[in-house]
Amino acid sequence: MAEIELNGVTKAYPNGVVALQKVDLKVADREFLVVVGPSGCGKSTLLRLIAGLETLSGGHVLIGGRDVTRLEPAQRDIAMVFQNYALYPHMNVYNNMAYGLRNRKTPKPEIDRRVRETACILGLETMLERKPRQLSGGQRQRVAMGRAIVRSPAAFLFDEPLSNLDAKLRVQMRGEIKRLQRRLGTTGVYVTHDQAEAMTMGDQLAVLRDGRIEQKGSPLEIYRRPATAFVGGFIGSPAMNFLDGRIEEGGRKLRVAEMFSIVLPGAGLPEQEGRNLTVGIRPEHFKINGNAASVELPVELVEPLGGQTLIEVLFGKKIVTVSLDGAIAIKSGDRIPLSVDPAQLHLFSLENEVRLDCIAA
Amino acid sequence: MEKRVFFEHRLTPYLLVAAQLAITLIFFIWPAAQAFYQSTITQDAFGLSTTFVGLANFERLFSDSLYLHSIEITLVFSALVAASSLSIALLLAAMADRVIRGSSVYKTLLIWPYALAPAISGVLWLLLFNPTIGIIAYALRQVGYSWNNFLSGTDAMILIVAAATWKQVSYNFLFFLAGLQFIPRSLIEAAAIDGASPFKRFWTIVFPLLSPTTFFLVVVNLVYAFFDTFGLVHTTTAGGPAHATEILVYKVYRDGFVGLDVGGSAAQSVVLMAIVVLLTAIQFRYVERKVVY
Ligand SMILES: Nc1ncnc2c1ncn2[C@@H]1O[C@H](COP(=O)(O)OP(=O)(O)O)[C@@H](O)[C@H]1O
Ligand SMILES: [Mg+2]
Numbered sequence: 256m257a258e259i260e261l262n263g264v265t266k267a268y269p270n271g272v273v274a275l276q277k278v279d280l281k282v283a284d285r286e287f288l289v290v291v292g293p294s295g296c297g298k299s300t301l302l303r304l305i306a307g308l309e310t311l312s313g314g315h316v317l318i319g320g321r322d323v324t325r326l327e328p329a330q331r332d333i334a335m336v337f338q339n340y341a342l343y344p345h346m347n348v349y350n351n352m353a354y355g356l357r358n359r360k361t362p363k364p365e366i367d368r369r370v371r372e373t374a375c376i377l378g379l380e381t382m383l384e385r386k387p388r389q390l391s392g393g394q395r396q397r398v399a400m401g402r403a404i405v406r407s408p409a410a411f412l413f414d415e416p417l418s419n420l421d422a423k424l425r426v427q428m429r430g431e432i433k434r435l436q437r438r439l440g441t442t443g444v445y446v447t448h449d450q451a452e453a454m455t456m457g458d459q460l461a462v463l464r465d466g467r468i469e470q471k472g473s474p475l476e477i478y479r480r481p482a483t484a485f486v487g488g489f490i491g492s493p494a495m496n497f498l499d500g501r502i503e504e505g506g507r508k509l510r511v512a513e514m515f516s517i518v519l520p521g522a523g524l525p526e527q528e529g530r531n532l533t534v535g536i537r538p539e540h541f542k543i544n545g546n547a548a549s550v551e552l553p554v555e556l557v558e559p560l561g562g563q564t565l566i567e568v569l570f571g572k573k574i575v576t577v578s579l580d581g582a583i584a585i586k587s588g589d590r591i592p593l594s595v596d597p598a599q600l601h602l603f604s605l606e607n608e609v610r611l612d613c614i615a616a
Numbered sequence: 617m618e619k620r621v622f623f624e625h626r627l628t629p630y631l632l633v634a635a636q637l638a639i640t641l642i643f644f645i646w647p648a649a650q651a652f653y654q655s656t657i658t659q660d661a662f663g664l665s666t667t668f669v670g671l672a673n674f675e676r677l678f679s680d681s682l683y684l685h686s687i688e689i690t691l692v693f694s695a696l697v698a699a700s701s702l703s704i705a706l707l708l709a710a711m712a713d714r715v716i717r718g719s720s721v722y723k724t725l726l727i728w729p730y731a732l733a734p735a736i737s738g739v740l741w742l743l744l745f746n747p748t749i750g751i752i753a754y755a756l757r758q759v760g761y762s763w764n765n766f767l768s769g770t771d772a773m774i775l776i777v778a779a780a781t782w783k784q785v786s787y788n789f790l791f792f793l794a795g796l797q798f799i800p801r802s803l804i805e806a807a808a809i810d811g812a813s814p815f816k817r818f819w820t821i822v823f824p825l826l827s828p829t830t831f832f833l834v835v836v837n838l839v840y841a842f843f844d845t846f847g848l849v850h851t852t853t854a855g856g857p858a859h860a861t862e863i864l865v866y867k868v869y870r871d872g873f874v875g876l877d878v879g880g881s882a883a884q885s886v887v888l889m890a891i892v893v894l895l896t897a898i899q900f901r902y903v904e905r906k907v908v909y
Contacts, residue, residue: 306805306809307809308808308809327808328805328808329809329810329812333809334809335806335809337802337805339800339802341800341803341805341806343803343821344803345825354807354810354812355809355810355811358811358812358816359811402806406810
């Protein structure tokens with residue numbers, strides 16, 4: 256059990272790519288932190304630096320209060336689950352799991368007990384004699400997990416471990432990993448590019464973009480108050496809509512896409528008077544048949560999902576996605592009245608994409 | 617969809633392979649048949665009359681202590697060449713794998729020795745080991761070893777093993793390097809996290825995963841040491857001193873062309889042919905299989 260701390264961690268590869276820039280991050284003991292970001296943003300690099308598979312260009316890594324910056328991977332007491340599983344192809348499941356224990360000179364009966372116990376937890380009891388190539392994708396995934404669990408390390412590191420599985424198995428495994436981590440109480444860092452995985456699995460989320468942490472918080476905090484337009488667009492599905500806006504009337508009103516105006520909550524944004532900004536609206540925050548402030552918009556496309564209906568409407572020149580509960584009798588070509596609760600608007604500065612909050616009254 | 621070429625005339629395909637067939641017939645099948653035929657006859661001293669003797673040549677061969685000795689040193693020689701060229705190549709490849717990962721300049725440089733004719737490699741090493749002017753012989757004298765490959769059978773054996781090994785290392789190196797680069801990096805990293813030392817990672821992960829390559833190379837190197845080293849022996853030790861380096865391929869030549877024992881020499885050729893067939897069969901049986909582990 257241990258907390259993990261990154262202080263000013265920077266990584267520049269020999270070819271000049273700066274994969275991480277002054278990253279500060281803290282994972283509390285027993286916490287499950289999910290680092291999420293688009294491909295190439297430095298997620299794997301972050302994990303490999305914690306594991307000791309890459310050397311830092313600057314900063315420090317602490318595990319359980321101990322500075323491990325200069326230690327070998329073996330001395331860091333961590334276990335890692337790789338995207339391609341990295342199972343030893345010439346060893347059977349038993350030996351794959353026992354390998355790390357043998358290297359640490361664990362007594363034989365102890366190894367046997369722990370391997371069998373782990374296999375039992377993961378439902379692999381009957382596969383111990385099989386080679387990795389005789390297993391299905393989901394089973395390989397479990398063995399990779401088993402190899403990590405069996406050593407009871409101070410922390411688990413996961414590098415997109417579910418990305419090679421089919422959609423159904425992915426949903427099942429993400430629940431399983433989460434339950435397992437809770438039960439074992441081991442600190443975990445999990446990286447993924449999949450925002451749904453991030454939202455459902457993380458106690459805490461860190462959104463990474465171009466080698467910097469853009470925001471850190473609980474999944475709901477990040478969903479409710481994205482710190483930047485990037486975070487707003489990345490977290491949540493279907494993705495947030497972005498429209499042009501302008502602040503008017505001493506900061507009290509917001510004019511959206513030159514089509515309609517909304518009264519901002521509280522005292523509004525007096526400092527932004529007359530300025531243009533970006534308005535973010537989540538598809539699920541639109542309401543149909545709303546109040547007087549609603550606008551009639553033409554429907555381009557309807558995607559009924561059963562429990563939910565996705566509608567694409569033409570908002571000026573932009574296509575905007577609207578998500579409504581239930582099955583709704585609308586067809587393309589119809590005009591529908593839409594409105595938004597002003598409290599659920601997200602406003603971002605045009606210059607630096609940073610969130611702007613209305614002043615309380 | 618199967619792609620096939622159709623010829624207008626039925627004879628055209630045969631015409632196209634005729635050259636290849638002719639070469640095979642003239643240079644492989646015909647000499648092989650000759651060897652079989654000659655292994656069953658004896659000639660008088662002037663080559664004027666021949667007598668059919670059945671398997672007598674083979675009987676004579678396997679009761680000849682010099683021939684048995686030749687088999688013995690061939691086995692020693694081949695084992696030494698295969699073992700040393702493989703281990704040196706593996707060591708070099710493991711070191712190169714860390715550094716280059718893809719850079720082809722080193723690979724090109726390292727393959728050069730392989731392009732040399734065996735005889736030239738032999739002369740090169742003969743000069744290096746020459747008791748009077750050779751730089752290695754000189755260095756050995758400095759550390760107190762009096763080197764003389766013209767007098768000492770052991771020294772002569774070391775000389776041909778060194779020359780044969782050197783020529784083969786580059787070939788093995790390339791295969792090992794390719795094999796190493798085929799092993800996913802994450803396996804080595806997983807082993808590092810699992811607490812294995814670099815040495816242990818090599819022996820428990822890398823080496824087992826290289827086993828298909830290693831097995832293939834063992835066969836190739838044995839074939840090389842058995843059959844491709846005539847030029848090397850001929851230019852360096854000529855089988856001497858006192859038959860100490862007279863390996864099987866060289867003895868065929870000595871007995872046939874110098875000793876003029878055509879029947880005995882032909883019988884030896886047949887034995888060598890049998891060994892080639894055996895090694896090739898092993899090769900096909902095991903190496904052609906894709907997955908060995
Ligand atoms: N070994 C390496 N050498 C050079 N550049 C690398 C190396 N590994 C990753 N990078 C670069 O660093 C950046 C971050 O990579 P990575 O951490 O793998 O991203 P992610 O896992 O988020 O997709 C990318 O631009 C990638 O090209
Ligand atoms: Mg990655």
